[in-house]
Amino acid sequence: MNLAALRREPRTPLALVRRRRAEASALLSSVPARATIALHGTPLLLLDPERVSRQYRHLRRALPFVGFHYAIKALAHDAVLDVLDEAGSGFDVATGEELAMLTRRGVPASRIIHTHPIKKPAEIAEALAAGVRTFVVDNDVEIEKFRGAPRDTRLLVRLAYRSPHAKSDLSSKFGVGPFEAAHLVEQALAAGISIAGFSYHVGSQLDDPTRFAAAAADTLELMGILERRLNVQFDTLDIGGGFPASYDSESAGIEDVAAVLRPVLEPHARRLDIIAEPGRVMVADAMTLVTSVVGVAERGDGRWYYLDDGLYGSYSNVLTEDVHPLVFSERDLRGRDAANHRWATLGGPTCDSSDVIAREVLLPELQVGDLLVSPTMGAYTTVTATRFNGRPFTPVVVVGRGATTGEIAVASDARRVAIV
Ligand SMILES: Cc1ncc(COP(=O)(O)O)c(C=O)c1O
Known part of the structure; x- marks a missing residue:
């Protein structure tokens, strides 16, 4: 054949x-x-780890201005981490255990983001001690946990976008709407904690490229409104994961998703650090x-x-x-x-x-x-x-x-x- x-x-x-x-x-x-x-x-x-690095290269080619952080929850295997580390990929962790897998192998903390919206205080302390600086929050209790964190700590507010088409709609457990997001930014500012930007996850195995584009456009619009209203400047947009894989039917490919995301994101690529946390599509x-x-x-x-x-x-x-x-x-x-x-x-x-x-x-x-x-x-x-x-x-x-x-x-x- x-x-x-x-x-x-x-x-x-x-x-x-x-x-x-x-x-x-x-x-x-x-x-x-x-x-x-x-x-x-x-x-x-x-x-076959070669297929993982091929997917990483594919993502990089399709969205060259995006910094990809592999969500290691999808498959936390040494051979996968090896090839992605070698390729220069960033990594996304959700727990202290996942972080330890990376620090043990010498992955620099500057390439690791921690995106679980709810964390034990001890876990935050450990991640900060390891040098991780980018974290996700979606409520005031979580923001409070960062009082006294190093000045270069970068908090992203997680937004929720309903994804009825996705196999796993992550917005039902985490994330906030635009009004609550605005309130959280104000609250953080009042506590002297700065918010670097926003993150979201459109839903896992989301076979609908238009939803990726809509979530990016809506988030960019919200960022503009809040920047003007609160006189702040955000510098990071995290577009999450969700890229689908073809199981028993052909799903949208990386190119299909990238084709609708590029025109929305590219005009902002100079001003913003645009990052993503793909898991499934990589492995x-x-x-x-x-x-x-x-x-x-x-x-x-x-x-x-x-x-x-x-x-x-x-x-x-x-x-x-x-x-x-x-x-x-x-x-x-x-x-x-x-x-x-x-x-x-x-x-x-x-x-x-x-x-x-x-x-x-x-x-x-x-x-x-x-x-x-x-x-x-x-x-x-x-x-x-x-x-x-x-x-x-x-x-x-x-x-x-x-x-x-x-x-x-x-x-x-x-x-x-x-x-x-
Ligand atoms: C915060 C976060 N980032 C990234 C991912 C990876 O998503 P996916 O495997 O759909 O790309 C998940 C999946 O649950 C997640 O919860």
Whole structure:
């Protein structure tokens, strides 16, 4: 299959499935992946860090005046942090633990922003001591926590934009409207705390470029109004994350979002430090899950296949985010049994009835031990997995250019497996 030709195909649902199938097939027949699966068994997450740096370069090309800070909550894996650190990316953290992952590896604090709107005072103190200066607030109690902080501390007020189209509408938990935002800026000024600008998150997996542009335009308008009314000057606009990934249907690409954002943002790029916190779009495509069938049953609603990973494990994105990664069988990828397909339900491995990964999946006749492959499993998968039923975390193994074929080292923490 010619991958370059497939990439030029029109963006139809079928074209996406064909592209993903070609990628999964190429991966599964590669020597490192085969060796890894043979050595390690399943379930297994195969991570290609080169795809992460490719996405970073893509974002930089599309919006060259934006400073990107990878939201490490999406996939906090060493190999991902390595390639992004090397590429000069900034990082976005939400907790002291995420910050420690970066400081341990020597990432300068000047490249780290802390964007959780609610933080323990001790966590703020630790972040300030580490040298982090950019933080997000969305209420007066949080602003008070910064009384006495170093003068170069930069607070961003988080705005809320409702995102009914997004898979995860983050405005229901955090952020304020324009009137409350104005009040918070005034309150901060009165307390001698300066506000550097504003941040927002349009909603995660938001497949609607016009919402990105509208949020940026509305925020810039609010900034202008407040600057005139309060006689202040803001210098930072944080446009958050939200860029979508293509799971089971083609979503807007980086270029589509950038095309509507550029004309809104570019006129302000000289005056403002424009930053972003993408998570999902950087890593979603970089990881592939390999599972195997552990059970087959004929039930009232048809054929069921039970897999060795599920909603409480790597497919936690299905449960928490309502995204639906494609599932291919190795038999299909190898072109076997083409005529013999039927609809099936895919159950996860835990002993409860919620753990159903997908229904109505068209699959060939499968047997215990057959492999299944899900692409687009990089974001919010291993990081949100649990150990329900005592099941271990699915190991992440680095393949592709980020790894050398050789001995596979399995650390005691199963999340940190790498080819060395
Ligand atoms: C504050 C903040 N920044 C960035 C992100 C990353 O968003 P996404 O993965 O949609 O790009 C999130 C996701 O929850 C977030 O809460």
